[in-house]
Amino acid sequence: MAKDMTLLWGSGSPPCWRVMIALEEKGLQGYNSKQLSFEKGEHKGKDVLAINPRGQLPAFKHGNITLNESYGACLYLEEQFKNQGNKLTPENKAEVALMYQRMFEGLSLFDKIRQSLFYDRFVPENERHDSAKKRNAEGLKDEIKIWEGYLQVSKTSCKNLLVFVITFYFFLNEEHFPKLAAYHNTVKDRPSVKNTWPSNWKDSPGMDTLKNL
Amino acid sequence: MAKDMTLLWGSGSPPCWRVMIALEEKGLQGYNSKQLSFEKGEHKGKDVLAINPRGQLPAFKHGNITLNESYGACLYLEEQFKNQGNKLTPENKAEVALMYQRMFEGLSLFDKIRQSLFYDRFVPENERHDSAKKRNAEGLKDEIKIWEGYLQVSKTSCKNLLVFVITFYFFLNEEHFPKLAAYHNTVKDRPSVKNTWPSNWKDSPGMDTLKNL
CATH class of the missing domain: 1.20.1050.10 (Glutathione S-transferase Yfyf (Class Pi); Chain A, domain 2)
Structure with missing residues (x-):
């Protein structure tokens, strides 16, 4: 269970989806998940800005560590949870x-x-x-x-x-x-x-x- | 000596410079270096296209391995030459x-x-x-x-x-x-x-x- 992780995301955003898939592949279910609406401009709201000053989704936190760039979050999750879930990166x-x-x-x-x-x-x-x-x-x-x-x-x-x-x-x-x-x-x-x-x-x-x- | 590496590059391109700095930091001098001219359109020439089908610089090869995306090349070089030269990535x-x-x-x-x-x-x-x-x-x-x-x-x-x-x-x-x-x-x-x-x-x-x- 990934209770120490928070993901703010919007439906239909490839970068958001990328992080969600990576979390699933690493067996990191149970994180705090909050869906926001791009149409309503919620990605510019204060919850997002507190994590991501660019006002973009995803906005992702692991404890005190912030990683809003989706590829960066994937690489980080793979490195920190190497022996958990599926491996996302090759060896060769x-x-x-x-x-x-x-x-x-x-x-x-x-x-x-x-x-x-x-x-x-x-x-x-x-x-x-x-x-x-x-x-x-x-x-x-x-x-x-x-x-x-x-x-x-x-x-x-x-x-x-x-x-x-x-x-x-x-x-x-x-x-x-x-x-x-x-x-x-x-x-x-x-x-x-x-x-x-x-x-x-x-x-x-x-x-x-x-x-x- | 990095005789098995080839870098085609252009002066004034930050991605080219990034790879050149990474090679220096890792102590990988002596690679095959070829400077091309953007002004003359040499980045669209056949030498480049043989390595980088996008016709962009840098075009980088390590043996048979191609890595034209500059950040990708930096991450790859750090991983392959962990114990050589300066470390480019942190541990914490x-x-x-x-x-x-x-x-x-x-x-x-x-x-x-x-x-x-x-x-x-x-x-x-x-x-x-x-x-x-x-x-x-x-x-x-x-x-x-x-x-x-x-x-x-x-x-x-x-x-x-x-x-x-x-x-x-x-x-x-x-x-x-x-x-x-x-x-x-x-x-x-x-x-x-x-x-x-x-x-x-x-x-x-x-x-x-x-x-x-």
Whole structure:
């Protein structure tokens, strides 16, 4: 039981989900969990700001230790609970390198998703351009092709779990991206994933806009 | 001697510099080093693409292992050469957490620098807006204030070295950001830093545009 841990999170946030999956995989159930609403702006409320001055979710504490960056929280949890639950990181040096490489590349993917899918949320109306939207959509498609290519040449396994939540974010056209779809299908039935599935996505696992890529 | 390592890099790139500093700190001199020119587009050349399909620098290989993401390369080098050179990561669990937290937050800082200082490079002329430039400059100033605040409450030491290159990127007004300036001054004389100082910045260590923040 992880009574000394607190996680403030929002449904539909890949970084929040990433930490929740890591906690499940490490057998760290029973933490203080509080779901907040992005729509109501609760991520800018004082509970969050007390832990995360950026006013972002997740906001995570283990005792007096704060770790709001989701990948950082995953790496920390693996190091502190090495012999508990499932191992999140590989042993072999080539696989360690690949994990780090893909983890940081995952941030590029996340950034491209944000730029394309949430363009209207982040760009004020008078600054929007169709040319930018088109370029961002192409950038995202190219990025997804890179990941599809990676999966052509490497086995998918639990070792990739740290990256997983981001690929999960899609509801891609399976014919266009068969390797990503296969990866999605491999991981989606893990108990850690099923137990933490965002309520926002109970009916649909992702973004239908991506079906056309 | 690190004859089995190859680093392709460009002068003035914080991610490149980060890897070069890490190699120095770990005593891994003697690697195959090749400087390329961003201005001439050499980062999109076939030597780079053979290692880094994104066409970005750094492009780094250790034997058959590729690690192009700079933080990933630092973490990997520390793990593979634990007992060699200087230790780049702390032992204490609170410090480990803080390192991960700041490392990933460093990416936000880097992103805000890019959005503000390199706006004209990344945004086509017909899509530029003064309102966006103003907002980006304010976003960068707020971000730098967050880092100044962090340094008010924590000791600066070699443990922060993984984040270091980014703060170095500035040539900030010392009166406005005395803690960051002090940090800069603490680290700039380390041999690893002096030995790898970007030739682009031999005369000026940073960006004068930041003097007005």
